[in-house]
Amino acid sequence: MNYKGVLKKMSTENLDTIQYYLDMNIDFLNLNQLLNKTLTFSFVTYECLNCHLEKKIYRQGFCKSCFFETPSAGDWVMRPELSKAHLNIEDRDLAYEKQVQLQPHIIYLANSGSVKVGVTRKSQIPTRWIDQGAHEAIEMVEVPNRYLAGITEVALKEHVSDKTNWRKMLQNDNKDEDLIEWKQRLHSFIPKEVEEYFIENNKETQLNFPVEKYPSKPKSLNLVKTPTYKGKLVGIKGQYLIFEDETVFNVRANEGLVVCITIV
Known part of the structure; x- marks a missing residue:
């Protein structure tokens, strides 16, 4: 075929x-x-x-x-902290940016060989975790826009990686981590304006790859x-x-x- x-x-x-x-x-x-x-x-x-x-x-x-022209490749896509739609400021196409940026976003912890922090739209859970090859993950914070998610990720990546080691992920070089403990440990580093959005009492999601x-x-x-x-x-x-x-x-x-x- x-x-x-x-x-x-x-x-x-x-x-x-x-x-x-x-x-x-x-x-x-x-x-x-x-x-x-x-x-x-x-x-x-x-x-x-x-x-x-x-x-x-x-x-x-x-x-x-x-x-360099399409709104879906703006700098804020890879660097959420640069999002400005909540300020009514256009990057390339304000209508598109409002549609994507002004919706619930999740800051999460995922384990794909080591623990990392990441950001995604709430609608992309668990797709984002699957795409990163994470065998376990947990939601940490849910905020109403991409900017707040971005500044939270910036604060947390001072204390935990924001990268996936693709070789370790593919080798299945996994160490199971207590992501609930990790979440509580990192709680104190969340920006004050995001504190009210911290998610309490949730469980890890386990993922099984073919x-x-x-x-x-x-x-x-x-x-x-x-x-x-x-x-x-x-x-x-x-x-x-x-x-x-x-x-x-x-x-x-x-x-x-x-x-x-x-x-x-």
């Missing part, structure tokens, strides 16, 4: 085992059903996720001009440099496909690439 389409981040469903889906334009592939099958990935061309033109991808699935074999020395696949790759799929974690030869492919990092996938 052959499928051709532009790569976009895998969508997920949090069941007993997380289900992964890849949108290939006219079809959705349930990737869980492809475990232990041999897949061939072939790089065809580029397609910007915003203008849909055949232009080289710059960042986040966008060509260079779209990356992986049959974890790589001991993961090797990242760059489809632009290696336009054709063939391997047996043995797992999916975070936004990574894991192959038997320890090659790993970050789907999200390759958004905007048009590929052909052959399944044997």
Whole structure:
């Protein structure tokens, strides 16, 4: 079977085992059903996720001009503390920014090999945790806008990492942590204006990924440099496909690439 389409981040469903889906334009592939099958990935061309033109991808699935113009790639996306919609100040498109920024946001702790702090819209729980490959996570604070979430993350990352070590995550080098204890320990570092939004008495969420074999020395696949790759799929974690030869492919990092996938 052959499928051709532009790569976009895998969508997920949090069941007993997380289900992964890849949108290939006219079809959705349930990737869980492809475990232990041999897949061939072939790089065809580029397609910007915003203008849909055949232009080289710059960042986040966008060509260079779209990356610096589209409101969904503003600096506040990666740095929530720069959000200004609550002040009625426009970055690129105030209507869009109000829609995204002025909604409930969660500051959370997640364990994907080590404990980290992060920010996401409430509507993206638990999707955000799944995308980061966290096997356990807990909500810490719920605030009404992205700015408050951002300044809380800035304060907390002085005391806990805000990064995911992708190698440790894929190696399943996990140490179970008491995230409730971590949450209480970090409570005192929350900014005063956010204190009222602290979440009391909630539980950890456990996540189960469809992986049959974890790589001991993961090797990242760059489809632009290696336009054709063939391997047996043995797992999916975070936004990574894991192959038997320890090659790993970050789907999200390759958004905007048009590929052909052959399944044997």
